[in-house]
Amino acid sequence: MTIQPRVRDELHALRDQVRHLRGGMVASADGMVIAHDLRNIEPDALAALTAAAIGVAKRLTEATGQGGFEETLTRGTHGYVAAYAAGAKAVLTTVGGPEINVGRLHLQARQAAERIGALVDEAPAADPS
Numbered sequence: 774m775t776i777q778p779r780v781r782d783e784l785h786a787l788r789d790q791v792r793h794l795r796g797g798m799v800a801s802a803d804g805m806v807i808a809h810d811l812r813n814i815e816p817d818a819l820a821a822l823t824a825a826a827i828g829v830a831k832r833l834t835e836a837t838g839q840g841g842f843e844e845t846l847t848r849g850t851h852g853y854v855a856a857y858a859a860g861a862k863a864v865l866t867t868v869g870g871p872e873i874n875v876g877r878l879h880l881q882a883r884q885a886a887e888r889i890g891a892l893v894d895e896a897p898a899a900d901p902s
Contacts (some may be wrong), residue, residue: 860890
């Protein structure tokens with residue numbers, strides 16, 4: 774059984790819980806899309822960029838003695854992009870408008886990332902989605 778529908782359900786629930794959340798994506802740590810709920814954003818490109826950003830964030834936290842990567846937040850003039858570790862094998866990336874409540878996003882996305890991480894980490898290795 775593929776985990777993609779279950780992960781997509783988590784993404785839809787997250788969008789329902791956080792106002793001004795434009796969408797989300799779950800990708801493997803190496804940048805392969807598992808599931809997404811994005812409009813007007815190319816998921817494969819976002820997955821690749823997220824993998825690169827997470828690589829830098831991991832080095833940054835390790836070099837400063839802050840431990841393993843957990844999350845990163847980028848603020849742009851038109852909103853936010855946040856990425857959260859989702860278990861040992863995946864990352865949850867969210868895209869929100871400038872009006873988003875970042876505290877609420879962190880609260881809900883951290884919980885979603887934990888559930889998604891459990892789904893992805895428990896999936897059979899042969900299941901590419």
